[in-house]
Amino acid sequence: MMLSKNKIKYIQSLKDKKRRMEHGTFVAEGKKLVSDLLVSCQCQFIAVLPEMLYEFAHLKNKGVEIIAASEEELKKASFLKTAPPVIGVFYQPENDFSSVNLKTNIHLVLDGIQDPGNMGTIVRIADWFGIEDIFCSPDTVDIYLPKTVQSTMGAIARVKVHYIDLDDFLKNNSELPIYGTFLDGENIYKTDLSENGFVVMGNEGSGIRPHVEKWVNRRLFIPNYPALRTTSESLNVAAAAAIVCSEFRRRQ
Amino acid sequence: MMLSKNKIKYIQSLKDKKRRMEHGTFVAEGKKLVSDLLVSCQCQFIAVLPEMLYEFAHLKNKGVEIIAASEEELKKASFLKTAPPVIGVFYQPENDFSSVNLKTNIHLVLDGIQDPGNMGTIVRIADWFGIEDIFCSPDTVDIYLPKTVQSTMGAIARVKVHYIDLDDFLKNNSELPIYGTFLDGENIYKTDLSENGFVVMGNEGSGIRPHVEKWVNRRLFIPNYPALRTTSESLNVAAAAAIVCSEFRRRQ
Numbered sequence: 001m002m003l004s005k006n007k008i009k010y011i012q013s014l015k016d017k018k019r020r021m022e023h024g025t026f027v028a029e030g031k032k033l034v035s036d037l038l039v040s041c042q043c044q045f046i047a048v049l050p051e052m053l054y055e056f057a058h059l060k061n062k063g064v065e066i067i068a069a070s071e072e073e074l075k076k077a078s079f080l081k082t083a084p085p086v087i088g089v090f091y092q093p094e095n096d097f098s099s100v101n102l103k104t105n106i107h108l109v110l111d112g113i114q115d116p117g118n119m120g121t122i123v124r125i126a127d128w129f130g131i132e133d134i135f136c137s138p139d140t141v142d143i144y145l146p147k148t149v150q151s152t153m154g155a156i157a158r159v160k161v162h163y164i165d166l167d168d169f170l171k172n173n174s175e176l177p178i179y180g181t182f183l184d185g186e187n188i189y190k191t192d193l194s195e196n197g198f199v200v201m202g203n204e205g206s207g208i209r210p211h212v213e214k215w216v217n218r219r220l221f222i223p224n225y226p227a228l229r230t231t232s233e234s235l236n237v238a239a240a241a242a243i244v245c246s247e248f249r250r251r252q
Numbered sequence: 253m254m255l256s257k258n259k260i261k262y263i264q265s266l267k268d269k270k271r272r273m274e275h276g277t278f279v280a281e282g283k284k285l286v287s288d289l290l291v292s293c294q295c296q297f298i299a300v301l302p303e304m305l306y307e308f309a310h311l312k313n314k315g316v317e318i319i320a321a322s323e324e325e326l327k328k329a330s331f332l333k334t335a336p337p338v339i340g341v342f343y344q345p346e347n348d349f350s351s352v353n354l355k356t357n358i359h360l361v362l363d364g365i366q367d368p369g370n371m372g373t374i375v376r377i378a379d380w381f382g383i384e385d386i387f388c389s390p391d392t393v394d395i396y397l398p399k400t401v402q403s404t405m406g407a408i409a410r411v412k413v414h415y416i417d418l419d420d421f422l423k424n425n426s427e428l429p430i431y432g433t434f435l436d437g438e439n440i441y442k443t444d445l446s447e448n449g450f451v452v453m454g455n456e457g458s459g460i461r462p463h464v465e466k467w468v469n470r471r472l473f474i475p476n477y478p479a480l481r482t483t484s485e486s487l488n489v490a491a492a493a494a495i496v497c498s499e500f501r502r503r504q
Contacts, residue, residue: 130477225382239494
């Protein structure tokens with residue numbers, strides 16, 4: 001139909017972080033995700049099956065390029081096993097957090113999360129529990145990697161992800177509660193939890209690294225059960241994030 | 253060195269479920285995972301770098317074949333991006349649960365979980381919270397798929413995973429509490445939770461299917477926050493499992 005070879009090539013090039021940074025864009029696939037993003041992100045163009053064109057036609061007024069594409073073309077452009085009926089290319093939002101009030105609400109801090117699935121799951125958890133900002137070390141997996149974008153299931157449209165030097169950032173906010181989970185921490189079920197502050201989650205293999213750990217001023221522990229049973233050494237980082245966020249919100 | 257081409261071929265063939273069923277075996281990679289499994293599973297053989305041979309030498313008395321293998325050989329046999337220093341082939345344990353007392357403790361029930369990473373994470377959660385048996389629909393991803401085995405991080409050595417017809421199984425146990433999470437369920441933080449029963453987690457896309465849902469007699473809901481904010485439609489299934497299991501154990 002009309003999704004040009006050049007556009008297919010461009011979409012495919014966006015699996016590469018360098019290309020994404022160059023263009024300041026990223027790819028999202030599927031009706032739900034594209035629709036969610038259209039609410040909050042500026043769209044460069046959308047490629048969609050002719051029979052679904054009418055659902056996106058109103059975007060033309062907003063200056064969005066709408067391209068009718070064949071199944072074959074979408075298949076070539078897609079990163080998924082099964083090509084979706086719609087693919088969108090969006091502009092990465094400005095990652096400015098100067099207007100974020102860091103003193104209220106809970107914020108997540110990710111120290112070197114590597115797995116795109118874990119990253120997507122954590123963004124969904126943040127979204128579910130009304131955590132609007134996530135601060136990541138520069139070596140945390142890129143939120144705009146196609147795999148990560150997909151695994152957020154749309155939560156990426158509502159949660160802001162910032163990549164920053166955590167050492168500096170936590171230093172500047174060290175008067176606020178900074179939580180982390182450790183095997184020698186306090187029982188999370190029985191400890192007072194504040195209504196604001198930061199919750200640090202660490203790398204899949206090595207956990208929270210020393211230069212970040214030194215800023216943690218409230219050490220938590222998710223008790224295993226029964227306490228004396230030989231068990232896994234740790235929970236998966238996304239599972240731990242889910243439990244910690246749930247505990248914070250349960251008290252509120 | 254001495255890991256034969258035939259053995260490499262055999263290990264590689266075990267990524268295929270048919271071959272795994274034929275041989276009744278599965279592959280585990282890495283020192284931690286292999287060591288954890290040696291405690292609970294019968295081992296067919298271990299291929300290990302010469303410099304680590306001494307750590308496994310005592311197994312010879314137990315009739316386990318120990319093979320010194322070169323890095324090159326392990327690389328050919330491995331399913332991982334980076335070949336580990338040790339690969340083990342283990343016999344799948346008998347999945348008999350007739351001796352399990354279903355009336356005590358909490359058990360997980362998985363209805364069509366597809367993602368190996370979610371499956372591994374859920375087995376780790378079960379292990380952490382002392383849930384010893386997981387009952388899965390036959391179409392749930394195979395626990396012995398190499399990807400799933402690895403993502404359990406050793407928890408597979410302590411948690412028993414049973415594949416059964418859930419409809420029949422839940423029918424036979426319908427006098428016990430059977431929990432599931434739904435958007436119209438009761439606030440999990442405020443509801444009484446029993447010390448025994450089943451917790452059903454559903455498929456990533458379609459949730460708990462009707463033929464399983466009809467046996468759920470306690471509907472739970474994990475509240476989003478704040479209640480009226482537009483949010484993701486759901487949590488990832490492993491994140492939900494983590495929160496539900498944590499809530500059950502918090503009360504005990």
